[in-house]
Amino acid sequence: MIWTYYDQSPQLSFMNIYAMRATVPGSVIIDGGSGYCKFGWSKYDSPSGRCATFLEFGNIESPMYARLRHFFLTIYNRMQVKPSSQPIIVSIPICHSDDTESARASRRQLMETIYSVLFDMNAPAVCAIDQAVLALYAAKRTSGIVVNIGFHVTSIVPILRGKVMREVGVEIVGQGALKLTGFLRELMQQRNISFESLYTVRTIKEKLCYVARDYEAELCKDTQASCEVAGEGWFTLSKERFQTTEILFQPQIGGMRAMGLHRAVGLCMDHCFAAEVASDNGWFKTVVLAGGSSCLPGLPERLEKELYKLFPPSMSDGIKVIPPPYGTDSAWFGAKVVSNVSTFSEAWCTTKKQFRQKFRRNVTSLIGAW
Incomplete structure (x- = not known):
């Protein structure tokens, strides 16, 4: 498999990527997810x-520049490192997903603001990459579809040779981790199970919930299980364990009008097939899961099963759903892979001088898929 990045860096085989270490002593990685940020x-x-991630960090009424500066300063302070000391890799969650002029302008504005803030803080070099692309790199792939279950929404992102194919179509499903937690709360309230906060419900979801391979068959089983939440004692769930997650595939169960996850991924595959953007028409059959809720047990198997049911054998043959390679930290590890490429500083990063000379004059050419 060949490594490429927006045609900016030399091609590199994944077989050699871990052997070729960057000459820099290390980089700061900030994975700004849609709910929680991972840094290190x-x-x-x-x-x-x-x-909390920068999309929700600080005063949401303040200008974007002020919010981002507050966010990055907070991260640097927590890491106890000066911004001027090392290059920084920032992963950006999918936003303004359409391929319209307005969406492109919004993405350009966000990217330019991120670069401006970091260079004003004297960062020596900045590398900003889409979160879905990094999750794909963590799975040692450069092409495929990334299903990122975020905090508020789920994005289905087609990526070809490291580039987000917005012209093909990014699908957005209006439910994410927060909806799952909220639905579990409703189910617990129906059973008069008391709890102190939504955080408690989220903890129970992470410990007990799973995705049923066959929902109807699961209803006939004894699925009771218990877990302990620190400071609140033990909680016992039964059918709620898989009913919570079934809204990913049957949103109507939770009273929502939304497309089922498998249908949204299938629609994305249809668009990829029709676009004929690559000689290899199977590039989109690898589906990589990302995001905290994608770690739910049973999700890869159920999604793969539903996709096979959607398509005829000629189309479904070769479809494979890969669980998040590094759990909730997949995008962070994708950035770690990038930072270890020997050409990282020269081919992947933008310096302050380059930003001033080229970025403002021709934003689109530098940000590729953004």
Whole structure:
């Protein structure tokens, strides 16, 4: 498999990527997810901390520049590092997903603001990459469809050779982790199960919930299980364990008008097939899951099963759903992979001088799929 990035860097085989270490002593990685941000050093084995992401951090009424500056300063302070000390990799969640002029302008504005803030803070070099692309890199792929179950929404992102194919179509499903937690809360209230906060419900969801491979068959089973939440004691769930997650495939169960996850992924595959953008017409049959809720047990198997049911054998043959390669931290590890490429500083990063000379004059050419 060949490594490419927006045609900016030399091609690199994934077989050699871990052997070719960057000459820089390390980079700061900030994975700004739609709910929680993971941050840390590329030279370490895992993120060093987590906090609310920049899309919700600080005063939402303040200008974007002020919010981003407050966010990045907070991260640098928590890491106890000066912004001028090392290059920084920022992962950006999918936003303004349409391929309209207005959406492109909004993405350009966000990217330019991120670069402006970091260079005003004296960052020596900045590399900003789409979160879905990084999740794909973590799975050692450069092409495929990334299903990112975010905090508020789920995005289905077609990516070809490291580029988000917005012209093909990014599908957005209006439910994410928050909807799952909210539905579990409703189910618990119906059973008069008391709890202190939504955080408690989220913890129970993460410990007990799973995705049924066959929903109707699961209803006939004894699925009771218990877990302990610190400071609140033990909680016991039964059918709520898989009813909570079934709204991903049958949103009407939770009273929502939305497309089922499998149908949204199938629609994206249809668009990829019809677009004929690559000689290999199977590039979109690899589906990589990302986001915290994508770690739910049973989700890869159920999604793969539903996709096979949607298409005739000629189309479904070869479809494979891959679980998040590094759990909730997949995008962070994708950034770690990028930082370890020997050409990272030269081919992937933008310096302050380059930003001033080229970025403002021709934004589109530098931000590729953004």
